[in-house]
Amino acid sequence: MKRDMDLIREMLLKLEGEPLDGNLYQVDPVQLGIRDRSPEELSYHLLLLIDGGLVDGERDQSGGFVLQKLTWRGHEFLDDIRSPEIWRKTKDGAGKVGRASLDFMWEIAKAYGKHLAKEKLGLDVT
Numbered sequence: 001m002k003r004d005m006d007l008i009r010e011m012l013l014k015l016e017g018e019p020l021d022g023n024l025y026q027v028d029p030v031q032l033g034i035r036d037r038s039p040e041e042l043s044y045h046l047l048l049l050i051d052g053g054l055v056d057g058e059r060d061q062s063g064g065f066v067l068q069k070l071t072w073r074g075h076e077f078l079d080d081i082r083s084p085e086i087w088r089k090t091k092d093g094a095g096k097v098g099r100a101s102l103d104f105m106w107e108i109a110k111a112y113g114k115h116l117a118k119e120k121l122g123l124d125v126t
Contacts, residue, residue, distance in 0.1 A: 001044050005100060008054075009087060010034055011045055012070065012078045015055060020069040027057075027065045049074070052102055077102070080109040086116070 014032045019025065029042035046065055049055040054074035057067035070078070081087050090109040094100045114125045 001041065003048060003100075004041075004045065005091070005102075005105060007034070007037065007041070007045050008049065008102075009078075009081055011042075011049060012054065012074060013082075015049075015067070015070060016075075016078060018067075020067055022069050024066050024068060026060070027067050029065065077106055080106060080113060083113075083116075086112045 011029075011032065011034065014034060015027075018027070018032075027046075029046050030039050032042070034042060043059075043063070043065075046055070046057075047059065050057050050059075050065075053071055054077060055067060056069050056071055057065055060066050081090060086109055089112045090105055093108045093112070094105050117123045117125045
């Protein structure tokens with residue numbers, strides 16, 4: 001299955017709103033309320049979030065997930081891609097160079113965020 005970065009972002013936004021506070025929570029990916037995605041696609045991408053260190057958790061024996069929290073890395077990545085404008089520009093930029101790894105897209109998002117800080121606030125953020 002192909003990784004879908006839009007789905008990764010959408011899942012992070014949904015999970016951020018869940019009561020994940022370090023305790024164990026049973027999560028059925030279908031119940032996250034993400035439309036037009038198969039249960040298999042949602043489960044696969046939740047596994048990617050865990051594998052990528054964005055979410056602390058694991059798959060349980062029933063096929064659902066036991067999650068604890070978004071990691072520091074997960075919060076940082078989400079904060080950098082939260083803005084729809086920055087996300088759109090990040091995807092466009094990654095598409096132009098033909099790369100879409102998480103770390104590369106994250107660097108693009110940070111660069112656009114710094115550009116917006118300069119443009120809107122007059123700040124040079126390095």
